[in-house]
Amino acid sequence: MIRFAALFNAIDQSTKTNAKVAALADYFASAPDEDRMWTMALFSGRRPKRAVTTTKLREWAAETADIPLWLFEESYPIVGDLAETIALVLPLSETTNDGSLTQWITRLREVSQTDDAARKAFVLEAWETLGGTERFVFNKLITGGFRMGVSQKLMTRALSKATGKAEAELAHRLMGNWHPDHTSWHALIEAEDAAVDASRPYPFYLAYALEGPPDALGAPENWRAEWKWDGIRGQLILRDGQYFVWSRGEELMTDRFPELARAVDFLPPGTVLDGELLVWHPHSDSPASFNALQKRIGRKTVPKKLLTDAPVVLHAYDLLEWQGEDLRDAPFAERRKILEELFAPLPAAAPVRLSPQLEFAEWEALADLRDVARDENAEGLMLKRSDSPYLVGRKKGDWWKWKLAPLTIDAVMIYAQAGHGRRANLFTDFTFAVWDGNELVPFAKAYSGLTDAEFREITKWVRKNTLQRFGPVRLVTPHHVFEIAFEGIQASPRHKSGVALRFPRMSRWRQDKPLQEANTLEDLNDMLRIYG
Structure with a gap:
């Protein structure tokens, strides 16, 4: 925990990206494998579930600090963070606990299965034996509010520096449903066969917002345009006779969209599509509004009536994998050509559609199309350079979103x-x-x-x-x-x-x-x- 707390301090106290990358790289190069796994898990949102209610923690903190509960409650909104408020009111600890990050997380998860008395004893022991930043980090873990200014891109940069592996490869390895409970550092980061997981998606390529007219982008003939749909960005993965649906936020959503299971009847294995999940009624010329899709968001199971009232399709606009081959380095025009050939014979009953490309010869004509985007239930336009590869994360230059004014x-x-x-x-x-x-x-x-x-x-x-x-x-x-x-x-x-x-x-x-x-x-x- 001491080593992880030092990393926490280094990241929290710096606003410079290079300093954060250096601190992370040093940590990944020297920390034990289990701690490295849990650090990546924490920074990517895979936090342990809250073991103790915040009500109990506030009561125990006020009791330990020997202050009335009302004074703690008045202090909390001023500080603005429960973990920090607890750390500030507790008496100083004069001891140091050298337990590792993994050991503390393991104990925290074990105590979540016990009664209040055991939980309280565990928390009070931690507050008594952990000092300084370690105690604050523990509070963050037990409140379930562990959030740090570490993006996936920053973490992959640090891992690349520590391991010598390419950032793009590491970004791909970190995608998917991995967890320290069932994945080791070697299997996730070092092993040569790390890509064998059939469900693993690719890192998403994100567009920059175009603030002004597109004239500065150069000749229109070098660009492709399509509607920017107002749905959920997702990847449909078909491998080993199975299908998987991932959101841009790296959430596995397969069970929420059972109608996409029929995609295995129309598309071959070894196919990965990038597109937009939209409610699209049969025989309709455009998708339903996002309001219709909202009924499907957050549902683990979907009743038959909702499947009928709000049928979802994937509107594909890119092909990332074809016949098991990674196509991301190929130019967009080439990927699009294969995608069009793939979709040409598909019947209307298929749960996937091809997102149409918009014809334009001049930027002025494209601006006229953008003006009617709301009529298509779209947010605006997407502009993609014809020769652009499919990159990782948000890169400026090749992909732009030209949204309507709000x-x-x-x-x-x-x-x-x-x-x-x-x-x-x-x-x-x-x-x-x-x-x-x-x-x-x-x-x-x-x-x-x-x-x-x-x-x-x-x-x-x-x-x-x-x-x-x-x-x-x-x-x-x-x-x-x-x-x-x-x-x-x-x-x-x-x-x-x-x-x-x-x-x-x-x-x-x-x-x-x-x-x-x-x-x-x-x-x-x-x-x-x-x-x-």
Whole structure:
């Protein structure tokens, strides 16, 4: 744990990528294999399940620190992090425990199966014997809130530096359903046959947002364009007579989309498609909106009625593996040609479709197509250079997403709540409302889009204009108008307004606009009729 805590400190205390990579590389080059595996697991979201409720931890911390629980509860929102709050209130430990990261995680997982008395004894022992950063890291592990500023790309860079293996190969090895319980460092990182796992996906290639017109990209004939679909990015893998569905977030979703099982009847093994999971009704010319797909998200099992009401297909736009061969280094035009030949004989009953390419000779013509993207239930356009390979992660230059401008509406802030972490002392989470006659009706929450200076300014105002408190939430005087940007709108009987927004955020603070000129519920309903 001492070695891992030192790594934690080195990463947490630096904002420089090279310093983080160097610290990680040194750790991966020298730590025991089991600790290296658990470190990769923690940094890639494979955390142990929470062993103790946060309520119990707060009670035990207040008791150990000999302070009233109310004082701990008042301190928690100020600090903004439970693990750090506990570490700050506990008395200093004068001992050092040299147990490894793996040993502590093993004990933590074992104690999760015991009663409260055993759990409390374990936690108090850890707090008494672990000092400094080790205690803080332990708190992070036991609260289940272990998150660090280590991206998959940064971790693969460090692993490459420590092992001498190529980043692209390591990124591929780290994809899939591995876990320290059933995979060793040698099998995952060192073994030559690491790619034999039939379910393993490829790392996704991600596009950069195109902020202006595409003229600067050069000659239009060097580019391909297609709709940027509003669904779930995924890979469909067909190997060894089986099928697997992975999300871009490396979540195995096979059971959630059983209709894709029929893909093995239409496509040969050794095929990996990159595409978009969309609800697409038979005989329809375009996919249903994301609202229809939301009904399928988060479901482990899908009832027959939902399979009928919201049938899902994979709209393929790239071919990553063909006849068992990795095609990612081939030019996009070549991969696309094979993909078109593969899909040409497929019947309409197949659960996969080919995402069409859009014909254009000039950038102006492509801009005209982009303007009607919402009519196709698309978010905009994807632009891909014809000779581009399929790379790993977000690379600037070959793939661009040219999205439509978001929908916007002007709304009144009526509730405010403090943020977390470094923004724990600022009000950053707001509830917004629109007019319904003379009444303000809440319809959305947002917490991003303003600068730190703007958050500090609005925080001062909130403290002076609070009407009521409801725990951490403050009802404020209706006064400030904000422009709220969002990607979509849908009907929602659960909300008083009757609508719900997709990805709402504050695009600007309308200090130029009086309260009475905010938008109305009727305006939202008009948007719902057009875009819902």
